[in-house]
Amino acid sequence: MWLTITLGAVGCYALKYLGAAIPETFLENPLVKKIVMLLPISLLCALVAVQTFADHQSLTVDARVPAVGVASLVLWRKGSFILVVLSAAVTAGALRHFGLAH
Amino acid sequence: MTLVQPWDALRSEIIRKALSIGIAVSIYGVSFGALGSATGLSVAQTQALSLLMFTGASQFALVSTIASGGTAIAAILAAWLLGTRNAAYSLRMSPVLQVTGVKRMLASHFTIDESTAMGLSQDEQLYEGDASRLAFWSTGLSVFVLWNIATFIGAITVNAIGDPKALGLDAAIAAGLFALVWPQIKDRYTMTAAVGGALIALLMTPLLPAGLPVLAAATVAVIIGWSWSKQVNL
Structure with a gap:
């Protein structure tokens, strides 16, 4: 088990370090620069979508969908970050508490 | 264009955000600690994953693979695969952070979804990049400390806090990340x-x-x- 943990951790750290160790001249290429700029946007939006709609390997509409919807409204109305996060938590928490959504 | 906030106000706003992200994420750290113990890992082993691997998706993947009877190789590969997105994050963050040596090693360790999203949510030109850098470092530190404390609590109590979903935290984390990507x-x-x-x-x-x-x-x-x-x- 310790070997599994060590190898897993070393590999994950190496991946993190790899991105930082790539020389900056590589990023000066206009194509690379644009892709690198867009990568976190695509990855993080994918993560948000999966965190909102996915349940293991199936897509589902549960309490998270209205919760993120309410939070998006708050975001659009220029609510503060804390308000965006709290509105999502309260909506999902309340819907589940009252048994209105899974 | 909105008015530029004075540095002191912006700094405390960034630190408040970093702390709230750390708190929300750490509840999942309790779940992770509990999963580790339930899977048969010792407290030290579970804690080592949070301290050394420090990337939630990979940690959950490694432990879940073992829990479901997978081999050690499969568990390691699953963790690595999920860790690849951090390479894209550190590549993107490196011109923003401008660090070398020990600081670069530490910055790499702190490169996760939350710290990257926070770092990029700030205007890169603002205060010559200090706002982005503070957002990254404060979030990385806040999540690292709270995630590890939470892992420990989860590992020794095997989930005393309960289900993060009942608190709506799954939706809160999705909404929080969305709010951070939005300005980009x-x-x-x-x-x-x-x-x-x-x-x-x-x-x-x-x-x-x-x-x-x-x-x-x-x-x-x-x-x-x-x-x-x-x-x-x-």
Whole structure:
């Protein structure tokens, strides 16, 4: 088990370090620069979508969908970050508490 | 263009955000600690994952693979695969952070979804990049400390706090990340990368094991980046 943990951790750290160790001249290429700029946007939006709609390997509409919807409204109305996060938590928490959504 | 906030106000706003992200995420740290113990890992082993691997998706993947009877190799590969998106994050953050040596090693360790999203949510030109850097470092530190404390609590109590879903934290984390990506969506290219990434991940969800649909979204960034640079050069 310790070997599994060590190898897993070393590999994950190496991946993190790899991105930082790539020389900056590589990023000066206009194509690379644009892709690198867009990568976190695509990855993080994918993560948000999966965190909102996915349940293991199936897509589902549960309490998270209205919760993120309410939070998006708050975001659009220029609510503060804390308000965006709290509105999502309260909506999902309340819907589940009252048994209105899974 | 909104008015530039004075540094002191901006600094405390960033630190407040970093702390609230750390708190929200740490509840999942309790779940992770509990999962570790339930799977038969010692407290030290579970804690080592949070201290040394420090990337939630990979940690959950490694332990869940073992819990479901998978081999050590499968567990390690699952963790590595989910860790690849951090390489894209550190690549993106390196010109913002401008660090070398020990600081670069520490910055790499702190490179996760939350710290990257926070770092990029600030205008990179603001206070010569200090706002972005503070957002990254404070979030990395806040999540690291709270995630590890939470792991320990979860590992020794085996989930005394209960289900993060009952508190709506799954939705809160999704909404929080969305709020951090939002300011980066400025034109049709970033918008297409955002929507396209989300759609690809959802389309791939029924077809690929958990974690891979998010990685598949990288192809969208490559395609949009390619067509964007072609258009600019023409």
